[in-house]
Amino acid sequence: MPAREAERVMPANRNINFGDSITGILIDGAKETPYVVATLHVDESTGVQVEVPYMSTFKTSQFDSVTRWFETEKPPENLLLTSLDGDISLFDCHCSGNTSHYPRGVGLGRIRPSNIVLQRRDGSLEGPLKVQEVRSHIDGLIEWTQFGAIKQTGRTDAEGRVQKVTIEAASLSEVSWRQGNALMRIGSDWELNPDRNKITVNESVSLTSTFQNPQPIKVHLAEHRKVASLLSFIFGTSIHFRRHDIRDPLFNGKSLDGKVRENLFYRMIDRSTVSEHAKPTPLRKRMIRPLVSFSILDSSGLEEWAQKYDTWGRFIHPAVSALNRPGSILENLVVNASMSMEAAGSLIGRQQGESATLNRGNRATTTTYMYRCLVKSGWDWSRISESRITLARAMANSYNTIKHFDRGNFPDPTETYLISSLTALVVRMIAIRISRPDLDPEALFSAQLYDFNRLVEEFKASGLSIDENGNFMEISEI
Incomplete structure (x- = not known):
């Protein structure tokens, strides 16, 4: 589609940074309510907070409304802070505590808005943003x-x-x-x-x-x-x-x-x-090799992803949680990614060749769900394991051993690291296949897929392989 004119950020569009403090006059929009001085702070851990000093012990009409805000813990829904640098609109305000020094009669109330906008809104202060x-x-x-x-x-x-x-x-x-x-x-x-x-x-x-x-x-x-x-x-x-x-x-x-x-x-x-x-x-090294290029996924893939987002929510959310926690305990990563694969396996449904993974009642097992995800990825995993079923068993064994108390000790850290890398790659591939089900894996993923090649090298460097039961063994023992 034709390009639109760039949205230029004008000087009027002020910025605000962590650590900034802005002092101004706080306005609640009610008639005849005296204005009060307040200071807005922006903190990276607590967000935005507004501090309002007032006389808490010695009653004076100037602070009647403010005293009522903090005694009832119900400040106005919306407020306006006007300062030398401009106006700041505060929306969905909540009391976040107050402190009083009784001998001196001075109080300090704290208000936490859900949203702030660095501009005044036309009309009444009332009403949600x-x-x-x-x-x-x-x-x-x-x-x-x-x-x-x-x-x-x-x-x-x-x-x-x-x-x-x-x-x-x-x-x-x-x-x-x-x-x-x-x-x-x-x-x-x-x-x-x-x-x-x-x-x-x-x-x-x-x-x-x-x-x-x-x-x-x-x-x-x-x-x-x-x-x-x-x-x-x-x-x-x-x-x-x-x-x-x-x-x-x-x-x-x-x-x-x-x-x-x-x-x-x-x-x-x-x-x-x-x-x-x-x-x-x-890290820059993570950002230079996307799993799929933008030109291939395109707007049709983004639209498809959005349409399926709620249906695949039980797959998406645990996996994203795992990917968004770099440096997290490996066992947690395996559990989160495996939970996603269980959900994905249920949504994917039966796949050819899965009979060997079913239990005696022909019901799906954890191995079945892992197998379905490997099949859905469409990728050739033979450089890691000769059989998808063998690989699925290894993932299921690791997940179940970590999750269940009666399985004894946690798996060896090297084995857990390999499984965490494997499951992370599988869930990423599944997400891309959800977005572009109309394209074959060869069209989506490069034949020289960096993340897969790195995983192969990690298996080689570990000196480990996987036997037919899904157990890790030293290569010399196979």
């Missing part, structure tokens, strides 16, 4: 799509010396698809940071959801989370939200005469995702 558009910056989007927003051209003279350089910042790439009632868009955007001696242009790739009718933030982020989860499978590592912005006609920029002059994106912080913003960024 609903917007038409939410834009998120997410790990892996720019690496996966390879979209860009900066184009550079130059002019040289006859001797090859540069005479002129032209840098154009524009939305050069974009793709969109439907997710229920939301129009989703991945596109390049850019940010201009002017300084005294230089101008910095930062390019990025973002995910935007647009609803015809304004929706709560959690509705938008539920759609964004589907894409973030898929990115976890694609890269096999933790993927986090780094920033959110909102756009809606009620949040706008006005001229001095009150006329709306621009409808921009404004920074938004959401309590449910704020802790992700400060998480360590994924």
Whole structure:
């Protein structure tokens, strides 16, 4: 589809960072309520919190409303903090405690909003936060799509010396698809940071959801989370939200005469995702080799993934939890990935050749579910094990030994490491097959799949192989 003009982040779109403190006047929107001073803090662990000093012991009309907020633990639903740097709207506010110094009569109340927007909303302060558009910056989007927003051209003279350089910042790439009632868009955007001696242009790739009718933030982020989860499978590592912005006609920029002059994106912080913003960024080596390229998955794969997301939820959520916890205990990774494979095996259904994995009553076992996932992946696993059934037994043995107390000691750490790597790769492949069931594995995955080749090398380096019962043995013993 044709590229849209880039969404430029204007200077009016203020930023806010962890560690910032902003002091201003707190307004509740009620008539004749005295304004009070408050300080907003942004912390990477607790998120956004507003501190309000007041006289708690010595009653004075100036602080009647504030005293009532903290005595009843029911502050106004929404508040507005206006400061020298601009307005900040606070939505869905809750009391998070208060402290009083009785001899001195001074109290300090604390309010925690669910959302803040670095702009005033038109109209009444009352009513939940609903917007038409939410834009998120997410790990892996720019690496996966390879979209860009900066184009550079130059002019040289006859001797090859540069005479002129032209840098154009524009939305050069974009793709969109439907997710229920939301129009989703991945596109390049850019940010201009002017300084005294230089101008910095930062390019990025973002995910935007647009609803015809304004929706709560959690509705938008539920759609964004589907894409973030898929990115976890694609890269096999933790993927986090780094920033959110909102756009809606009620949040706008006005001229001095009150006329709306621009409808921009404004920074938004959401309590449910704020802790992700400060998480360590994924290792570069994990981001240069996606399991499937963006050009192959394409918008049709993203739409298919979203349509099946709820049905496959019991598969998706434990697996993403495992992939998003780098450095976690290996046994936990095996359990989470294996739980996902059990759920996937039930959804995949019967597969040819699984009879040897069934119990005496011809009912599916853990080995059956593992086998179905190996078959569904469509991959040739013979470089690790001659039989898919043998490999399925090894995965089931490890999972059951870790999970059940009566199985004795935990498996050898080397064996657990190999199984954790294997199960992680299998669940990633299943997720991609869910997204593009119309394509054969050969079309989805490169024949020189890096993650599989690395797994083969790990098995070789361990000196271990798997016998027909799914037990690890030293290669010399086979």
